[in-house]
Amino acid sequence: MEIEDRDKIDILIKKLLTGDKLAAAKLISMIEDEPEKALKAMQIIYQYTGKAHIIGVTGAPGVGKSSLINYLIKKFRAENLSVGVIAVDATSPFTGGAVLGDRIRMQEHSTDPEVFIRSMGSRGHLGGLALSTQKSIRVLDAMGKDIILVESLGVGQVDIAISNVVDTVSLVLTPLMGDAIQTIKAGIMEIPDIYVINKSDLPGINIIENEIKSMLKLNTSEKDWEPPVVKTQSLTGEGFNTLSNKIKEHWKFLNKNNRLKSKRLKQAEIEVLETLSEQIKSKTWKEIKEIKDFKEIIKKVSERKIDPQQAVYILTKKINKKFSR
Amino acid sequence: MEIEDRDKIDILIKKLLTGDKLAAAKLISMIEDEPEKALKAMQIIYQYTGKAHIIGVTGAPGVGKSSLINYLIKKFRAENLSVGVIAVDATSPFTGGAVLGDRIRMQEHSTDPEVFIRSMGSRGHLGGLALSTQKSIRVLDAMGKDIILVESLGVGQVDIAISNVVDTVSLVLTPLMGDAIQTIKAGIMEIPDIYVINKSDLPGINIIENEIKSMLKLNTSEKDWEPPVVKTQSLTGEGFNTLSNKIKEHWKFLNKNNRLKSKRLKQAEIEVLETLSEQIKSKTWKEIKEIKDFKEIIKKVSERKIDPQQAVYILTKKINKKFSR
Numbered sequence: 001m002e003i004e005d006r007d008k009i010d011i012l013i014k015k016l017l018t019g020d021k022l023a024a025a026k027l028i029s030m031i032e033d034e035p036e037k038a039l040k041a042m043q044i045i046y047q048y049t050g051k052a053h054i055i056g057v058t059g060a061p062g063v064g065k066s067s068l069i070n071y072l073i074k075k076f077r078a079e080n081l082s083v084g085v086i087a088v089d090a091t092s093p094f095t096g097g098a099v100l101g102d103r104i105r106m107q108e109h110s111t112d113p114e115v116f117i118r119s120m121g122s123r124g125h126l127g128g129l130a131l132s133t134q135k136s137i138r139v140l141d142a143m144g145k146d147i148i149l150v151e152s153l154g155v156g157q158v159d160i161a162i163s164n165v166v167d168t169v170s171l172v173l174t175p176l177m178g179d180a181i182q183t184i185k186a187g188i189m190e191i192p193d194i195y196v197i198n199k200s201d202l203p204g205i206n207i208i209e210n211e212i213k214s215m216l217k218l219n220t221s222e223k224d225w226e227p228p229v230v231k232t233q234s235l236t237g238e239g240f241n242t243l244s245n246k247i248k249e250h251w252k253f254l255n256k257n258n259r260l261k262s263k264r265l266k267q268a269e270i271e272v273l274e275t276l277s278e279q280i281k282s283k284t285w286k287e288i289k290e291i292k293d294f295k296e297i298i299k300k301v302s303e304r305k306i307d308p309q310q311a312v313y314i315l316t317k318k319i320n321k322k323f324s325r
Numbered sequence: 326m327e328i329e330d331r332d333k334i335d336i337l338i339k340k341l342l343t344g345d346k347l348a349a350a351k352l353i354s355m356i357e358d359e360p361e362k363a364l365k366a367m368q369i370i371y372q373y374t375g376k377a378h379i380i381g382v383t384g385a386p387g388v389g390k391s392s393l394i395n396y397l398i399k400k401f402r403a404e405n406l407s408v409g410v411i412a413v414d415a416t417s418p419f420t421g422g423a424v425l426g427d428r429i430r431m432q433e434h435s436t437d438p439e440v441f442i443r444s445m446g447s448r449g450h451l452g453g454l455a456l457s458t459q460k461s462i463r464v465l466d467a468m469g470k471d472i473i474l475v476e477s478l479g480v481g482q483v484d485i486a487i488s489n490v491v492d493t494v495s496l497v498l499t500p501l502m503g504d505a506i507q508t509i510k511a512g513i514m515e516i517p518d519i520y521v522i523n524k525s526d527l528p529g530i531n532i533i534e535n536e537i538k539s540m541l542k543l544n545t546s547e548k549d550w551e552p553p554v555v556k557t558q559s560l561t562g563e564g565f566n567t568l569s570n571k572i573k574e575h576w577k578f579l580n581k582n583n584r585l586k587s588k589r590l591k592q593a594e595i596e597v598l599e600t601l602s603e604q605i606k607s608k609t610w611k612e613i614k615e616i617k618d619f620k621e622i623i624k625k626v627s628e629r630k631i632d633p634q635q636a637v638y639i640l641t642k643k644i645n646k647k648f649s650r
Contacts, residue, residue: 039634046632060385261627268627272636273613277606279637284605285598302586302593307371309364311597312604 009041017048019082019144021116028118031135042135048142050264052084053251054165056150059172064198065151067234068172068243073109075244076147082114084140088133088152116140134165134271164270167260168250170194170243173212175204193227193250196243200231225253284319291318334366342373344407344469346441353443356460367460373467375589377409378576379490381475384497389523390476392559393497393568398434400569401472407439409465413458413477441465459490459596489595492585493575495519495568498537500529518552518575521568525556550578609644616643 015023027045030038057065057072066087073083109115118140120133133150140148150166171192195212197205212229228246232239254260288294297314300306306314340348352370355363382390382397391412398408434440443465445458458475465473475491496517520537522530537554553571557564579585613619622639625631631639 043632043634047629050629265623265627268633269623271633272623272626272640273610275633276613276637276640277609279641280605280609281602284602288598288601298590298594298597301597302590304372304375307368308593308596308600309368312601315597315601316604 005037006040009037009044013041013044013142016045016139016143019113021113024116024139024143025118027139028132028136031132031139032120035132038135042138045138045142049138050141052141052145052148053247054137054141054148054150054167055247056152056166056169057172058152058169058192059196059198060153063172063174064234065172068196068198068232068240069149069151070109071234071237071240072147072149072244072247073115075240077109077112077114081146082144083116084137084143084145084148085115085117086133086136086140086148086150087117087119088150116143116145137165164267167254167263168193168247170196170247172196172198173208174199175202175208191227193225194243194246195227195229197229197231198234200233200239201235205231225250287319288315291315330362331365334362334369338366338369338467341370341464341468344438346438349441349464349468350443352464353457353461356457356464357445360457363460367463370463370467374463375466377466377470377473379462379466379473379475379492380572381477381491381494382497383477383494383517384521384523385478388497388499389559390497393521393523393557393565394474394476395434396559396562396565397472397474397569397572398440400565402434402437402439406471407469408441409462409468409470409473410440410442411458411461411465411473411475412442412444413475441468441470462490489592492579492588493518493572495521495572497521497523498533499524500527500533516552518550519568519571520552520554521557522554523557523559525558525564526560530556550575612644613640616640 012023012027016027027038027041030041055072057069059065069085073085076083109117118136120136133152137148137150169192171194173195175197197208197212209229209231216227230239230243230246232243254263294315297306297311301308301311337348337352341352352363352366355366380397382394384390394410398410401408434442443461445461458477462473462475494517496519498520500522522533522537534554534556541552555564555568555571557568579588619640622631622636626633626636
């Protein structure tokens, strides 16, 4: 890295640590546009992270995650807590897919120096999005935000990684969607810490509530936290008090008996193993593609002359020979 | 593997190749329950695959994928083509999340010896689901099915892998969901080969149609296949003729000028590289966890004493030393 770049990064980080919004924005842009350069910054920042309560707000498009986040911002600000928001859901008003009303509601926080909202653009590469989301959360953490809200779809490749960087997972549903429940039952979605049934004025509220509760009863895994089911209404604000209380309760729960510590130990382990795997993977792919008859072997697989397992066996032997390891 | 098991597998495969439904069902159960044992079977089967036209029917829960598949089965059967269905979507009637009407509609095919329907249970492990789906498709392919329909959600970790085993991707939307379009725009979903707007009697049909068309215009990547937009109505059967014609057109298109060949070459490459990566990953994870101070290093990361990158660097050096490669 050039000395000039390093100096620039040092200055940015110094500013970031004082809570400077522009520095945060610049660092996140660097994460998105110049990931190699951002790596050094992330290494320095890391020591200043780990303090914020990171809350995932997940759910399908249209369930009202953004209004909910807007309300939570207000709530936390009233308690003088600083708030950061990272929006990963491409259909979120935060990221651009908004109806006018949503945008206006959001504006009210933009002038508050203690609120920082940032949306993550997916630039075609999913794995990259998960990684840059995690890094951006760290920027807000180092910046000194007490609360970091992460808005995301909750299913899919992006979010599997996200669940590893969040302390409290809240899942937002509506009475009209039994689907999410099915998805949880099928094991595609992990069990959240808090269930939110938004738009609770819609018919079907009792059905979905009972479905969640009976599902929770089936969950026999030993857990000392029983996920609450909170009913909310974006229009009237009903239930939002309960919701923010439940979020705080979960934070207290995590901070008791070293639970947060062991959760973050687990998260660190996964992150280190995943990072290492990625490195080894890209190294191996490069090595393999350099093998002289790689294309020929693949062609044979494609023509059903050898099967994929056999090809893997042949290629592994070739790599081991070539690099004699 | 025990000789008895091998004999059993040989017999199953022999039966499978004659189109035996029970053998197919048993092999898929083996893939799900005894993946190690199924590996050998998959190696033998592989040479008999590659003939079927594999069609992905993707879309959010509730868009009507199952009725659509039911219709397509009828259509292909009328042309005397044999049909296999693999349902991965946990909310699908095929996999259990059905309303009564759907189930009844589905029954009509269950007695047809040329139709084989199988749903994949996700047993908590996502990557595993993608893998067993691919293998199950191969079972149906070796069985001699002309057409294999794969019903899935279209977003998420499962489906990224699925798109690598499908020849034709059709995306099912409804007028009420602009969301999917947003998802494609954000690059989270790949561009399908065929767009289906189901429930085309609902208001908003023109809006979504125009949105898709203007999005397609923006796609400047060189493609000689222009994805058609087909409007369908499950109740009246409207548009389903056009849909099956478009599917056949895409198959003809793929079979012209070696396109299918190069597509499957690419798929073979990805499969071999992914399989190899998985092997290396699990080997490395095992090696790393055996390193004496692994837990200590992770603890330091968790306590912010060292950062993840540093930990990766330290661990890589330790592995290289230990295994002197």
